[in-house]
Amino acid sequence: MARNEEKAQSMLNRFVTMKEQESKKPKERRPFLASECRDLSEADRWRQQIMREIGRKVAEIQNEGLGEHRLRDLNDEINKLIREKGHWEKRIVELGGTNYMRYSAKMTDLEGNIVDVPNPGGRGGGYRYFGAAKKLPGVRELFQKPPELRKRRTRYDIYKRIDASYYGYRDDEDGLLEKVEAEAEQIMRAASLADWREMEEIKKEAKRAVKSGEVGSAAKILYEEEEDVVEEERKQREQDEKEKEKEFVVHVPLPDEKEIERMVVEKKKMELLSKYASENLVEEQNEAKAMLNIQR
Structure with a gap:
Protein backbone atom coordinates (compact mmCIF):
# COMPACT_ATOMS: atom_id res chain seq x y z
CA MET A 1 0.00 0.00 0.00
CA ALA A 2 2.78 2.42 0.94
CA ARG A 3 4.60 1.53 -2.22
CA ASN A 4 1.69 2.53 -4.41
CA GLU A 5 1.37 5.88 -2.57
CA GLU A 6 5.05 6.64 -3.18
CA LYS A 7 4.67 5.91 -6.89
CA ALA A 8 1.61 8.12 -7.14
CA GLN A 9 3.36 10.91 -5.24
CA SER A 10 6.42 10.75 -7.51
CA MET A 11 4.25 10.81 -10.61
CA LEU A 12 2.36 13.80 -9.23
CA ASN A 13 5.64 15.62 -8.53
CA ARG A 14 6.83 15.04 -12.06
CA PHE A 15 3.51 16.27 -13.44
CA VAL A 16 3.61 19.45 -11.35
CA THR A 17 7.22 20.16 -12.39
CA MET A 18 6.35 19.68 -16.05
CA LYS A 19 3.40 22.10 -15.80
CA GLU A 20 5.58 24.73 -14.10
CA GLN A 21 8.18 24.53 -16.86
CA GLU A 22 5.48 24.86 -19.51
CA SER A 23 4.09 27.98 -17.84
CA LYS A 24 7.53 29.62 -17.76
CA LYS A 25 8.88 31.55 -20.69
CA PRO A 26 11.86 30.08 -22.53
CA LYS A 27 15.17 31.34 -21.11
CA GLU A 28 16.54 34.16 -23.18
CA ARG A 29 20.15 34.32 -24.19
CA ARG A 30 22.08 37.57 -24.20
CA PRO A 31 22.60 38.86 -27.74
CA PHE A 32 26.10 38.28 -29.07
CA LEU A 33 26.28 41.84 -30.43
CA ALA A 34 25.04 44.85 -28.48
CA SER A 35 23.99 46.50 -31.75
CA GLU A 36 21.25 43.87 -32.20
CA CYS A 37 19.36 45.24 -29.19
CA ARG A 38 16.76 47.93 -30.01
CA ASP A 39 15.20 48.43 -26.59
CA LEU A 40 16.81 50.64 -23.94
CA SER A 41 15.35 48.68 -21.00
CA GLU A 42 16.60 45.41 -22.49
CA ALA A 43 20.09 46.86 -22.98
CA ASP A 44 20.12 48.07 -19.39
CA ARG A 45 18.99 44.59 -18.22
CA TRP A 46 21.77 42.87 -20.14
CA ARG A 47 24.29 45.32 -18.68
CA GLN A 48 23.07 44.50 -15.16
CA GLN A 49 23.43 40.79 -15.90
CA ILE A 50 27.04 41.32 -17.00
CA MET A 51 27.72 43.36 -13.85
CA ARG A 52 26.45 40.48 -11.68
CA GLU A 53 28.68 38.02 -13.49
CA ILE A 54 31.67 40.32 -13.06
CA GLY A 55 30.89 40.63 -9.35
CA ARG A 56 30.77 36.86 -8.88
CA LYS A 57 34.06 36.30 -10.70
CA VAL A 58 35.79 39.17 -8.88
CA ALA A 59 34.72 37.66 -5.55
CA GLU A 60 36.04 34.28 -6.68
CA ILE A 61 39.42 35.63 -7.86
CA GLN A 62 40.20 36.97 -4.37
CA ASN A 63 41.04 33.40 -3.30
CA GLU A 64 44.81 32.94 -3.63
CA GLY A 65 44.54 29.15 -3.28
CA LEU A 66 42.92 28.63 -6.69
CA GLY A 67 46.27 28.24 -8.42
CA GLU A 68 48.04 30.30 -11.03
CA HIS A 69 46.25 28.83 -14.08
CA ARG A 70 42.75 29.24 -12.62
CA LEU A 71 43.54 32.81 -11.53
CA ARG A 72 44.76 33.72 -15.00
CA ASP A 73 41.67 32.19 -16.60
CA LEU A 74 39.36 34.05 -14.21
CA ASN A 75 41.19 37.30 -14.90
CA ASP A 76 40.80 36.77 -18.65
CA GLU A 77 37.08 36.09 -18.24
CA ILE A 78 36.62 39.24 -16.17
CA ASN A 79 38.42 41.34 -18.76
CA LYS A 80 36.23 39.82 -21.48
CA LEU A 81 33.09 40.69 -19.53
CA ILE A 82 34.36 44.24 -18.95
CA ARG A 83 34.87 44.71 -22.67
CA GLU A 84 31.37 43.38 -23.31
CA LYS A 85 29.98 45.72 -20.66
CA GLY A 86 31.65 48.62 -22.46
CA HIS A 87 29.88 47.67 -25.69
CA TRP A 88 26.51 47.61 -23.93
CA GLU A 89 27.19 50.97 -22.27
CA LYS A 90 27.97 52.51 -25.65
CA ARG A 91 24.75 51.01 -27.00
CA ILE A 92 22.78 52.46 -24.08
CA VAL A 93 24.19 55.91 -24.90
CA GLU A 94 23.20 55.45 -28.54
CA LEU A 95 19.66 54.56 -27.47
CA GLY A 96 19.47 57.74 -25.36
CA GLY A 97 20.20 56.23 -21.96
CA THR A 98 22.61 57.12 -19.12
CA ASN A 99 26.29 57.38 -19.89
CA TYR A 100 27.74 54.86 -17.40
CA MET A 101 31.25 55.18 -18.83
CA ARG A 102 31.80 58.42 -16.93
CA TYR A 103 31.57 56.58 -13.61
CA SER A 104 33.89 53.67 -14.43
CA ALA A 105 36.15 52.54 -11.60
CA LYS A 106 39.89 53.20 -11.67
CA MET A 107 42.48 50.47 -11.40
CA THR A 108 44.49 50.33 -8.14
CA ASP A 109 47.66 48.55 -7.05
CA LEU A 110 48.19 46.31 -4.01
CA GLU A 111 48.29 49.35 -1.72
CA GLY A 112 45.11 50.89 -3.09
CA ASN A 113 46.76 53.64 -5.12
CA ILE A 114 45.29 54.46 -8.54
CA VAL A 115 47.64 53.40 -11.35
CA ASP A 116 47.61 53.53 -15.11
CA VAL A 117 46.23 50.43 -16.81
CA PRO A 118 48.93 48.57 -18.79
CA ASN A 119 47.69 48.65 -22.39
CA PRO A 120 50.32 47.45 -24.88
CA GLY A 121 47.80 47.42 -27.76
CA GLY A 122 46.86 51.05 -27.34
CA ARG A 123 43.13 50.37 -27.83
CA GLY A 124 40.26 50.25 -25.37
CA GLY A 125 40.60 50.42 -21.61
CA GLY A 126 43.59 48.13 -21.37
CA TYR A 127 44.05 44.79 -19.61
CA ARG A 128 43.19 44.85 -15.91
CA TYR A 129 44.24 42.64 -13.02
CA PHE A 130 41.99 41.81 -10.08
CA GLY A 131 42.38 40.27 -6.63
CA ALA A 132 45.03 37.60 -6.30
CA ALA A 133 45.98 37.98 -9.97
CA LYS A 134 47.94 41.11 -9.00
CA LYS A 135 50.33 38.93 -7.00
CA LEU A 136 51.13 36.49 -9.80
CA PRO A 137 54.75 36.26 -11.01
CA GLY A 138 55.35 38.76 -13.76
CA VAL A 139 52.33 40.85 -12.73
CA ARG A 140 53.56 42.17 -9.40
CA GLU A 141 56.41 43.98 -11.17
CA LEU A 142 53.89 46.00 -13.20
CA PHE A 143 52.56 47.63 -10.03
CA GLN A 144 55.92 48.29 -8.39
CA LYS A 145 57.09 51.86 -8.62
CA PRO A 146 60.68 52.39 -9.73
CA PRO A 147 62.95 53.70 -6.97
CA GLU A 148 63.22 57.45 -6.90
CA LEU A 149 66.68 58.58 -7.88
CA ARG A 150 67.97 61.44 -5.80
CA LYS A 151 68.97 64.16 -8.18
CA ARG A 152 72.38 65.58 -7.47
CA ARG A 153 72.32 69.30 -6.86
CA THR A 154 74.27 71.42 -9.29
CA ARG A 155 76.45 74.36 -8.39
CA TYR A 156 73.71 76.67 -9.62
CA ASP A 157 71.17 75.08 -7.22
CA ILE A 158 73.59 75.46 -4.32
CA TYR A 159 74.32 79.11 -5.05
CA LYS A 160 70.63 79.80 -5.54
CA ARG A 161 70.01 79.00 -1.86
CA ILE A 162 72.76 81.31 -0.62
CA ASP A 163 71.51 84.71 0.57
CA ALA A 164 72.44 87.31 3.16
CA SER A 165 71.51 84.96 6.01
CA TYR A 166 74.21 82.50 4.87
CA TYR A 167 76.90 85.13 5.52
CA GLY A 168 75.40 86.17 8.87
CA TYR A 169 74.12 89.58 7.83
CA ARG A 170 70.71 88.93 9.34
CA ASP A 171 71.78 87.46 12.66
CA ASP A 172 70.81 90.62 14.55
CA GLU A 173 67.33 90.92 13.07
CA ASP A 174 65.74 88.77 15.79
CA GLY A 175 66.98 91.13 18.54
CA LEU A 176 68.63 88.42 20.66
CA LEU A 177 72.18 89.12 19.52
CA GLU A 178 71.88 92.82 20.34
CA GLU A 247 111.37 76.81 9.86
CA PHE A 248 112.96 73.99 7.85
CA VAL A 249 116.19 72.75 9.43
CA VAL A 250 118.81 71.21 7.16
CA HIS A 251 120.96 68.58 8.87
CA VAL A 252 123.27 67.91 5.89
CA PRO A 253 125.36 70.37 3.84
CA LEU A 254 123.70 71.36 0.58
CA PRO A 255 125.81 71.93 -2.56
CA ASP A 256 125.84 75.37 -4.14
CA GLU A 257 125.36 76.11 -7.85
CA LYS A 258 129.07 75.75 -8.73
CA GLU A 259 129.27 72.37 -7.03
CA ILE A 260 126.14 71.16 -8.85
CA GLU A 261 127.57 72.37 -12.17
CA ARG A 262 130.86 70.57 -11.52
CA MET A 263 129.05 67.33 -10.65
CA VAL A 264 127.00 67.52 -13.87
CA VAL A 265 130.16 68.05 -15.97
CA GLU A 266 131.89 65.17 -14.20
CA LYS A 267 128.94 62.87 -14.84
CA LYS A 268 128.88 63.75 -18.55
CA LYS A 269 132.65 63.19 -18.77
CA MET A 270 132.29 59.75 -17.20
CA GLU A 271 129.50 58.87 -19.63
CA LEU A 272 131.70 59.87 -22.62
CA LEU A 273 134.67 57.93 -21.22
CA SER A 274 132.56 54.82 -20.67
CA LYS A 275 131.25 55.15 -24.23
CA TYR A 276 134.51 55.72 -26.15
CA ALA A 277 137.30 54.55 -23.79
CA SER A 278 138.03 51.00 -22.70
CA GLU A 279 137.77 49.78 -19.13
CA ASN A 280 141.55 49.38 -18.82
CA LEU A 281 142.11 52.97 -19.88
CA VAL A 282 139.59 54.23 -17.33
CA GLU A 283 141.25 52.18 -14.57
CA GLU A 284 144.71 53.50 -15.50
CA GLN A 285 143.40 57.05 -15.47
CA ASN A 286 141.86 56.54 -12.02
CA GLU A 287 145.13 55.05 -10.71
CA ALA A 288 147.08 58.01 -12.04
CA LYS A 289 144.71 60.43 -10.35
CA ALA A 290 145.02 58.55 -7.10
CA MET A 291 148.83 58.60 -7.26
CA LEU A 292 148.87 62.33 -8.04
CA ASN A 293 146.17 62.98 -5.38
CA ILE A 294 143.86 64.59 -7.91
CA GLN A 295 140.27 64.66 -6.66
CA ARG A 296 138.70 65.77 -9.93
Whole structure:
Protein backbone atom coordinates (compact mmCIF):
# COMPACT_ATOMS: atom_id res chain seq x y z
CA MET A 1 0.00 0.00 0.00
CA ALA A 2 2.78 2.42 0.94
CA ARG A 3 4.60 1.53 -2.22
CA ASN A 4 1.69 2.53 -4.41
CA GLU A 5 1.37 5.88 -2.57
CA GLU A 6 5.05 6.64 -3.18
CA LYS A 7 4.67 5.91 -6.89
CA ALA A 8 1.61 8.12 -7.14
CA GLN A 9 3.36 10.91 -5.24
CA SER A 10 6.42 10.75 -7.51
CA MET A 11 4.25 10.81 -10.61
CA LEU A 12 2.36 13.80 -9.23
CA ASN A 13 5.64 15.62 -8.53
CA ARG A 14 6.83 15.04 -12.06
CA PHE A 15 3.51 16.27 -13.44
CA VAL A 16 3.61 19.45 -11.35
CA THR A 17 7.22 20.16 -12.39
CA MET A 18 6.35 19.68 -16.05
CA LYS A 19 3.40 22.10 -15.80
CA GLU A 20 5.58 24.73 -14.10
CA GLN A 21 8.18 24.53 -16.86
CA GLU A 22 5.48 24.86 -19.51
CA SER A 23 4.09 27.98 -17.84
CA LYS A 24 7.53 29.62 -17.76
CA LYS A 25 8.88 31.55 -20.69
CA PRO A 26 11.86 30.08 -22.53
CA LYS A 27 15.17 31.34 -21.11
CA GLU A 28 16.54 34.16 -23.18
CA ARG A 29 20.15 34.32 -24.19
CA ARG A 30 22.08 37.57 -24.20
CA PRO A 31 22.60 38.86 -27.74
CA PHE A 32 26.10 38.28 -29.07
CA LEU A 33 26.28 41.84 -30.43
CA ALA A 34 25.04 44.85 -28.48
CA SER A 35 23.99 46.50 -31.75
CA GLU A 36 21.25 43.87 -32.20
CA CYS A 37 19.36 45.24 -29.19
CA ARG A 38 16.76 47.93 -30.01
CA ASP A 39 15.20 48.43 -26.59
CA LEU A 40 16.81 50.64 -23.94
CA SER A 41 15.35 48.68 -21.00
CA GLU A 42 16.60 45.41 -22.49
CA ALA A 43 20.09 46.86 -22.98
CA ASP A 44 20.12 48.07 -19.39
CA ARG A 45 18.99 44.59 -18.22
CA TRP A 46 21.77 42.87 -20.14
CA ARG A 47 24.29 45.32 -18.68
CA GLN A 48 23.07 44.50 -15.16
CA GLN A 49 23.43 40.79 -15.90
CA ILE A 50 27.04 41.32 -17.00
CA MET A 51 27.72 43.36 -13.85
CA ARG A 52 26.45 40.48 -11.68
CA GLU A 53 28.68 38.02 -13.49
CA ILE A 54 31.67 40.32 -13.06
CA GLY A 55 30.89 40.63 -9.35
CA ARG A 56 30.77 36.86 -8.88
CA LYS A 57 34.06 36.30 -10.70
CA VAL A 58 35.79 39.17 -8.88
CA ALA A 59 34.72 37.66 -5.55
CA GLU A 60 36.04 34.28 -6.68
CA ILE A 61 39.42 35.63 -7.86
CA GLN A 62 40.20 36.97 -4.37
CA ASN A 63 41.04 33.40 -3.30
CA GLU A 64 44.81 32.94 -3.63
CA GLY A 65 44.54 29.15 -3.28
CA LEU A 66 42.92 28.63 -6.69
CA GLY A 67 46.27 28.24 -8.42
CA GLU A 68 48.04 30.30 -11.03
CA HIS A 69 46.25 28.83 -14.08
CA ARG A 70 42.75 29.24 -12.62
CA LEU A 71 43.54 32.81 -11.53
CA ARG A 72 44.76 33.72 -15.00
CA ASP A 73 41.67 32.19 -16.60
CA LEU A 74 39.36 34.05 -14.21
CA ASN A 75 41.19 37.30 -14.90
CA ASP A 76 40.80 36.77 -18.65
CA GLU A 77 37.08 36.09 -18.24
CA ILE A 78 36.62 39.24 -16.17
CA ASN A 79 38.42 41.34 -18.76
CA LYS A 80 36.23 39.82 -21.48
CA LEU A 81 33.09 40.69 -19.53
CA ILE A 82 34.36 44.24 -18.95
CA ARG A 83 34.87 44.71 -22.67
CA GLU A 84 31.37 43.38 -23.31
CA LYS A 85 29.98 45.72 -20.66
CA GLY A 86 31.65 48.62 -22.46
CA HIS A 87 29.88 47.67 -25.69
CA TRP A 88 26.51 47.61 -23.93
CA GLU A 89 27.19 50.97 -22.27
CA LYS A 90 27.97 52.51 -25.65
CA ARG A 91 24.75 51.01 -27.00
CA ILE A 92 22.78 52.46 -24.08
CA VAL A 93 24.19 55.91 -24.90
CA GLU A 94 23.20 55.45 -28.54
CA LEU A 95 19.66 54.56 -27.47
CA GLY A 96 19.47 57.74 -25.36
CA GLY A 97 20.20 56.23 -21.96
CA THR A 98 22.61 57.12 -19.12
CA ASN A 99 26.29 57.38 -19.89
CA TYR A 100 27.74 54.86 -17.40
CA MET A 101 31.25 55.18 -18.83
CA ARG A 102 31.80 58.42 -16.93
CA TYR A 103 31.57 56.58 -13.61
CA SER A 104 33.89 53.67 -14.43
CA ALA A 105 36.15 52.54 -11.60
CA LYS A 106 39.89 53.20 -11.67
CA MET A 107 42.48 50.47 -11.40
CA THR A 108 44.49 50.33 -8.14
CA ASP A 109 47.66 48.55 -7.05
CA LEU A 110 48.19 46.31 -4.01
CA GLU A 111 48.29 49.35 -1.72
CA GLY A 112 45.11 50.89 -3.09
CA ASN A 113 46.76 53.64 -5.12
CA ILE A 114 45.29 54.46 -8.54
CA VAL A 115 47.64 53.40 -11.35
CA ASP A 116 47.61 53.53 -15.11
CA VAL A 117 46.23 50.43 -16.81
CA PRO A 118 48.93 48.57 -18.79
CA ASN A 119 47.69 48.65 -22.39
CA PRO A 120 50.32 47.45 -24.88
CA GLY A 121 47.80 47.42 -27.76
CA GLY A 122 46.86 51.05 -27.34
CA ARG A 123 43.13 50.37 -27.83
CA GLY A 124 40.26 50.25 -25.37
CA GLY A 125 40.60 50.42 -21.61
CA GLY A 126 43.59 48.13 -21.37
CA TYR A 127 44.05 44.79 -19.61
CA ARG A 128 43.19 44.85 -15.91
CA TYR A 129 44.24 42.64 -13.02
CA PHE A 130 41.99 41.81 -10.08
CA GLY A 131 42.38 40.27 -6.63
CA ALA A 132 45.03 37.60 -6.30
CA ALA A 133 45.98 37.98 -9.97
CA LYS A 134 47.94 41.11 -9.00
CA LYS A 135 50.33 38.93 -7.00
CA LEU A 136 51.13 36.49 -9.80
CA PRO A 137 54.75 36.26 -11.01
CA GLY A 138 55.35 38.76 -13.76
CA VAL A 139 52.33 40.85 -12.73
CA ARG A 140 53.56 42.17 -9.40
CA GLU A 141 56.41 43.98 -11.17
CA LEU A 142 53.89 46.00 -13.20
CA PHE A 143 52.56 47.63 -10.03
CA GLN A 144 55.92 48.29 -8.39
CA LYS A 145 57.09 51.86 -8.62
CA PRO A 146 60.68 52.39 -9.73
CA PRO A 147 62.95 53.70 -6.97
CA GLU A 148 63.22 57.45 -6.90
CA LEU A 149 66.68 58.58 -7.88
CA ARG A 150 67.97 61.44 -5.80
CA LYS A 151 68.97 64.16 -8.18
CA ARG A 152 72.38 65.58 -7.47
CA ARG A 153 72.32 69.30 -6.86
CA THR A 154 74.27 71.42 -9.29
CA ARG A 155 76.45 74.36 -8.39
CA TYR A 156 73.71 76.67 -9.62
CA ASP A 157 71.17 75.08 -7.22
CA ILE A 158 73.59 75.46 -4.32
CA TYR A 159 74.32 79.11 -5.05
CA LYS A 160 70.63 79.80 -5.54
CA ARG A 161 70.01 79.00 -1.86
CA ILE A 162 72.76 81.31 -0.62
CA ASP A 163 71.51 84.71 0.57
CA ALA A 164 72.44 87.31 3.16
CA SER A 165 71.51 84.96 6.01
CA TYR A 166 74.21 82.50 4.87
CA TYR A 167 76.90 85.13 5.52
CA GLY A 168 75.40 86.17 8.87
CA TYR A 169 74.12 89.58 7.83
CA ARG A 170 70.71 88.93 9.34
CA ASP A 171 71.78 87.46 12.66
CA ASP A 172 70.81 90.62 14.55
CA GLU A 173 67.33 90.92 13.07
CA ASP A 174 65.74 88.77 15.79
CA GLY A 175 66.98 91.13 18.54
CA LEU A 176 68.63 88.42 20.66
CA LEU A 177 72.18 89.12 19.52
CA GLU A 178 71.88 92.82 20.34
CA LYS A 179 70.86 92.06 23.93
CA VAL A 180 73.71 89.63 24.48
CA GLU A 181 76.26 92.00 22.91
CA ALA A 182 74.94 94.95 24.95
CA GLU A 183 75.41 93.05 28.23
CA ALA A 184 78.92 91.91 27.25
CA GLU A 185 79.81 95.45 26.14
CA GLN A 186 78.74 96.91 29.49
CA ILE A 187 80.86 94.40 31.39
CA MET A 188 83.93 95.07 29.21
CA ARG A 189 83.45 98.83 29.46
CA ALA A 190 83.19 98.65 33.25
CA ALA A 191 86.37 96.53 33.50
CA SER A 192 88.33 98.84 31.15
CA LEU A 193 87.10 101.91 33.01
CA ALA A 194 88.14 100.41 36.36
CA ASP A 195 91.65 99.65 35.02
CA TRP A 196 91.99 103.14 33.59
CA ARG A 197 90.92 104.78 36.86
CA GLU A 198 93.36 102.63 38.82
CA MET A 199 96.22 103.62 36.51
CA GLU A 200 95.26 107.28 36.78
CA GLU A 201 95.27 107.08 40.56
CA ILE A 202 98.67 105.38 40.52
CA LYS A 203 100.10 108.04 38.21
CA LYS A 204 98.79 110.83 40.43
CA GLU A 205 100.28 109.20 43.53
CA ALA A 206 103.60 108.76 41.71
CA LYS A 207 103.69 112.44 40.79
CA ARG A 208 102.91 113.46 44.37
CA ALA A 209 105.56 111.05 45.65
CA VAL A 210 108.17 112.48 43.33
CA LYS A 211 107.35 115.99 44.46
CA SER A 212 107.33 115.07 48.15
CA GLY A 213 110.35 112.72 47.91
CA GLU A 214 108.49 109.54 48.84
CA VAL A 215 109.39 106.45 46.76
CA GLY A 216 106.71 103.94 47.85
CA SER A 217 104.18 104.69 45.18
CA ALA A 218 106.85 105.28 42.55
CA ALA A 219 108.37 101.87 43.34
CA LYS A 220 104.96 100.31 42.86
CA ILE A 221 104.60 101.96 39.44
CA LEU A 222 108.11 100.87 38.40
CA TYR A 223 107.39 97.33 39.55
CA GLU A 224 104.20 97.20 37.52
CA GLU A 225 105.96 98.60 34.43
CA GLU A 226 108.74 96.03 34.88
CA GLU A 227 106.16 93.23 35.05
CA ASP A 228 104.62 94.49 31.80
CA VAL A 229 108.01 94.50 30.08
CA VAL A 230 108.81 90.98 31.33
CA GLU A 231 105.41 89.73 30.12
CA GLU A 232 105.95 91.27 26.67
CA GLU A 233 109.45 89.74 26.43
CA ARG A 234 108.08 86.32 27.41
CA LYS A 235 105.36 86.52 24.72
CA GLN A 236 107.90 87.62 22.12
CA ARG A 237 110.19 84.75 23.10
CA GLU A 238 107.37 82.20 22.76
CA GLN A 239 106.47 83.64 19.37
CA ASP A 240 110.08 83.39 18.18
CA GLU A 241 110.30 79.78 19.34
CA LYS A 242 107.12 78.91 17.42
CA GLU A 243 108.49 80.54 14.28
CA LYS A 244 111.76 78.61 14.66
CA GLU A 245 109.83 75.36 14.93
CA LYS A 246 108.07 76.15 11.67
CA GLU A 247 111.37 76.81 9.86
CA PHE A 248 112.96 73.99 7.85
CA VAL A 249 116.19 72.75 9.43
CA VAL A 250 118.81 71.21 7.16
CA HIS A 251 120.96 68.58 8.87
CA VAL A 252 123.27 67.91 5.89
CA PRO A 253 125.36 70.37 3.84
CA LEU A 254 123.70 71.36 0.58
CA PRO A 255 125.81 71.93 -2.56
CA ASP A 256 125.84 75.37 -4.14
CA GLU A 257 125.36 76.11 -7.85
CA LYS A 258 129.07 75.75 -8.73
CA GLU A 259 129.27 72.37 -7.03
CA ILE A 260 126.14 71.16 -8.85
CA GLU A 261 127.57 72.37 -12.17
CA ARG A 262 130.86 70.57 -11.52
CA MET A 263 129.05 67.33 -10.65
CA VAL A 264 127.00 67.52 -13.87
CA VAL A 265 130.16 68.05 -15.97
CA GLU A 266 131.89 65.17 -14.20
CA LYS A 267 128.94 62.87 -14.84
CA LYS A 268 128.88 63.75 -18.55
CA LYS A 269 132.65 63.19 -18.77
CA MET A 270 132.29 59.75 -17.20
CA GLU A 271 129.50 58.87 -19.63
CA LEU A 272 131.70 59.87 -22.62
CA LEU A 273 134.67 57.93 -21.22
CA SER A 274 132.56 54.82 -20.67
CA LYS A 275 131.25 55.15 -24.23
CA TYR A 276 134.51 55.72 -26.15
CA ALA A 277 137.30 54.55 -23.79
CA SER A 278 138.03 51.00 -22.70
CA GLU A 279 137.77 49.78 -19.13
CA ASN A 280 141.55 49.38 -18.82
CA LEU A 281 142.11 52.97 -19.88
CA VAL A 282 139.59 54.23 -17.33
CA GLU A 283 141.25 52.18 -14.57
CA GLU A 284 144.71 53.50 -15.50
CA GLN A 285 143.40 57.05 -15.47
CA ASN A 286 141.86 56.54 -12.02
CA GLU A 287 145.13 55.05 -10.71
CA ALA A 288 147.08 58.01 -12.04
CA LYS A 289 144.71 60.43 -10.35
CA ALA A 290 145.02 58.55 -7.10
CA MET A 291 148.83 58.60 -7.26
CA LEU A 292 148.87 62.33 -8.04
CA ASN A 293 146.17 62.98 -5.38
CA ILE A 294 143.86 64.59 -7.91
CA GLN A 295 140.27 64.66 -6.66
CA ARG A 296 138.70 65.77 -9.93
